[in-house]
Amino acid sequence: MSETGPAHRTVSLHELHVVGPHGLPVRHRTVQVVRALRSGLASYTFRFDRREASVRVLRGATAREPRPDVSGFTAVELCFARPLRMGETASLEYETSFDWQSVPPPQLRRAARTPVERLEMRVAFTPGRLPADLHWALWDGYGPDARMRAAERVELDDECSAHRFTDEICGVTVGFTWTWPPGEEPRLGG
DSSP states (O other): OOTTSOSEEEEEEEEEEEEOTTSSEEEEEEEEEEEESSTTEEEEEEEESOSSEEEEEEESOEEOOOEEOGGGOEEEEEEEEEEEOTTOEEEEEEEEEEOOSSOOOSEEEEEESSOEEEEEEEEEEOTTOOOSEEEEEEEESSSTTOOEEEEEEOOOOTTSEEEEEEEEEOSEEEEEEEEOOTTOOOOTTO
16 A cells, blocks of 8 residues: 555445434544554544534544535535554544524435445434425435436334445445425524
């Protein structure tokens, strides 16, 4: 592996997204295991596409201050207690909370610039505030301008949630996208 190649690989990733009673995401929990592909890996960069969010590490790292990143994303360095040796893994758990200043798109997306193994994504809705349609989707690329390539309708389970599991993704974005019943689109303040 060259020094210019990826420094880590995500070997396990679990994403749980909760949409609250006003139709806006209230929190997002991530449990992730990364493997160092070269010695000296000191942190993992978590990128997200909204400035109206904050990240709190629950275990496995400490978070630095958020900073602007490429293509309008925000980045937070999640620093390990000590640098990892090649082949060593780190287990992280972190939660993203939201303070909406504008209504976000009705979707949960996970981009993979480098390979992500064993990805589980789950979106949960508040009973009484359910979407009209829910789809599992695939977008070309991983930027905000990525085009949706395919979508499959998904039914909610008895817990008002849906999940999908994939063995590996790379160079694409996957996730859920939904629509609200007419007249029930979320608005700030209710």
